[in-house]
Amino acid sequence: MKKVLITLFVCLAVFIGCTNDKDELLNPFNGDCTGVNASFANDVLPIIQANCQGCHGAGSTNGPGALTNYDQIKNAAARIKNAVVSGYMPKDAGPLPAAEIRKIRCWVDSGTPNN
Ligand code: HEC
Structure with a gap:
């Protein structure tokens, strides 16, 4: 059970980490001047x-x-x-x-x- 929880936590952390990275990439530095x-x-x-x-x-x-x-x-x-x-x-x-x-x-x- 403990292992499952730890695995879940790691997955969540990685997921959130990636989402934030993506946000940062989408923000001002991707060269997209739309709008x-x-x-x-x-x-x-x-x-x-x-x-x-x-x-x-x-x-x-x-x-x-x-x-x-x-x-x-x-x-x-x-x-x-x-x-x-x-x-x-x-x-x-x-x-x-x-x-x-x-x-x-x-x-x-x-x-x-x-x-
Ligand atoms: C505190 C003083 C200072 C400020 C503030 C400053 N500059 Fe400069 N800038 C310099 C100096 C000194 C150089 C030449 C030496 C060097 O390249 O470091 C320079 C060089 C440059 C260059 C040539 C870089 C290259 O090698 O192609 C550009 C372009 C430039 N500045 C644009 C700007 C712009 C745009 C701003 C405002 C967003 C700005 N500077 C604000 C002092 C400043």
Whole structure:
């Protein structure tokens, strides 16, 4: 009887563990942008203003330099996506919250629209 209970418990633990893993995979990092309407003006720019411009303001020579307007951010989009998804940026404070990473990622993947 004891063995049956232990087996049941182990099965349950494994099952719950897998469900959680799956949830995490389904969350922001699977690249699925369905239903994510990422806007440059409403999402991307405010996130960058709040988290990046301390080091990537006007005249910055850090990495891609200043990230203060659409052209600068569009030109650095692929590098921004990599740096934010990997958590490398914001430097010493990353990663950003998952929802913000998702917005940036989906905005870049949708072709960096000026929307
Ligand atoms: C505390 C200062 C600081 C903050 C905040 C910061 N950065 Fe950086 N960033 C740097 C420095 C310094 C470099 C260049 C040296 C390096 O790559 O570590 C850099 C490099 C980069 C690079 C180039 C990485 C590469 O090698 O391709 C990108 C892209 C970037 N930053 C984007 C961002 C974005 C987007 C944010 C906000 C989410 C951000 N950074 C926030 C300081 C910062």
